[in-house]
Amino acid sequence: MRILITGSNGLLGQKLIKLLCDEEVEVIATSRGSNRLPNDGQYQYESLDIVNQQQVLDVVSKYKPDVIINTAAMTNVDQCETEKEACWELNVNAVKYLIEACEVTGTHLLHISTDFIFDG
Template structure:
């Protein structure tokens, strides 16, 4: 199978390409320097020349706070870029997977969101990702939309790396304790996405490691695994204001994945241990 992966320079795209290569697939990872997704003609020509069997579209404008002011750039990548790559997939008959986000929901309540629940993004980033979903649905009868949350991987910056960096100079940290979700290791997620793209089980799914926690609980677990003596005090969202509103409830139900016969990912705690081990090996 020949698979095109956008967003190769990001955490998820990088791991998807590596996972595909381990399965013996012909993987083509592209970053923004290789292909400008906002250039419709360039996207069309690239895909028609490559003739991939499948496209996993993980590239996105993900600077959540910056998106509130840089709206045109965010829309161009997340909406127009998604339209162009989906149109190109349709032209060559490639399977198409769009990576979406928990930010399409409003974060209200405490129950995990179902795939069928009403979407109601509270920020501009979430709005553009939802519009991307709608474009994919309108262009392709058969498609995968996979909503993910709280990702961490080797290639790029993330919450885990930030906490470890802060632990070098701080003995106490204030971390938001009233936002809940599922930390997700891109190494685990990449394998699942390939399992999905190998199938014909199209639709909208939620995918993350198992279990839920707050950012403060996540931080405590990071320091526990790293054996760092750092005190974490949980603070409210209101005590840590940001330009964009963050959803307090990013819990997502993965029952549809199970019903479709896909194996659940490991718990987020197991995933974190695996990741921290990989990080230490990478440093050495």
């Protein structure tokens, strides 16, 4: 099985890469910019900014993963309030780009949501 992680430089992404590399799966780590994790060749790294729709389609089409685990997000809730447009682009529109790319390749998308729930 081939699993692609988005936001692999983040807290959850880093942990998932470490855990999945101990399993019998092929791991593709992606995040924006360069890789900040140690890599002894157990996984491949590809730079992927998920707000870039074409890049999302290109990378997903290139690897045709069985599963994508989306851990890329704007996670700072105060920043989400002050930068609403950027937040919407990353936490909503980019997820749509991933869904659309997954529909092309038949990939199963696992989207990690939040435990922050507010009334209204």
